[in-house]
Amino acid sequence: MGEPVLRLENVGLTLSGNAGPVEILKAISLTVTPGETVGLIGPSGSGKSSLLMLMGGLERASSGQVLALGQDLGAMDEDGLARFRRGRMGVVFQSFHLIPTMTALENVALPMEIAGVAGAFDRARDELAAVGLGGRTGHYPAQLSGGEQQRVALARAAAPRPAILLADEPTGNLDSVNGAAIMDLIFGLRDRHGATLVMVTHAPELAARCDRVVRLVDGRIAGDAA
Secondary structure (H helix, E strand, O other), rough: OOOOOEEEEEEEEEEEEEEEEEEEEEEEEEEEOOOOOOEEOOOOOHHHHHHHHHHHHOOOOOEEEEEEOOOOHHHOOOHHHHHHHHOOEEEEOOOOOOOOOOOOHHHHHHHHHHHHOOHHHHHHHHHHHOOOOOOOOOHHHOOOHHHHHHHHHHHHHHHOOOEEEEEEOOOOOOOOOHHHHHHHHHHHHHHOOOOOOEEEEOHHHOOOOOOEEEEEEOOOEEEEEE
């Protein structure tokens, strides 16, 4: 299977709240192997999204160690984390996070241009075609449906060919038809690019398609099954 793509060792996360410190994650130890698909499930407030953010270096662990592709994320500053993520990690959020003043093509190409990827616009065009938006490259987010905006977000995440794809409730804001289509696209991108996929979801049918399901309850791993 090779070296783990992600390794979390006794990780905790405590954030400041109005009533004092709040312990979000407690003693999380988890290993994800190359090419694996992991679904993170559990009730609201169980820490699923926080765990995903730790894996992507978008949140810092309060204790323990988070390793991604063999690198200690806790040892990097913000600039170092941003450089590390470029081209190595793709992140898909529930709320799309597209730039409203840029076309679909520009939204997908921009991160690659910043990273100095050659042929960024050609690759962006290919990736939009792969998610069924070859005819919508010149449209702005406001001219696209929710399902189409999520397709743009998927293309943006997948275009740099990341080793790790992180998805936080990618079908949460979509109706069942669009949700099913996005679900197929996510697994298609995984298959096409060979990325390791970790996904937060409340959808049982989405979790069922994963190689492995990790259940969180009250900030702890309560189950881990293939």
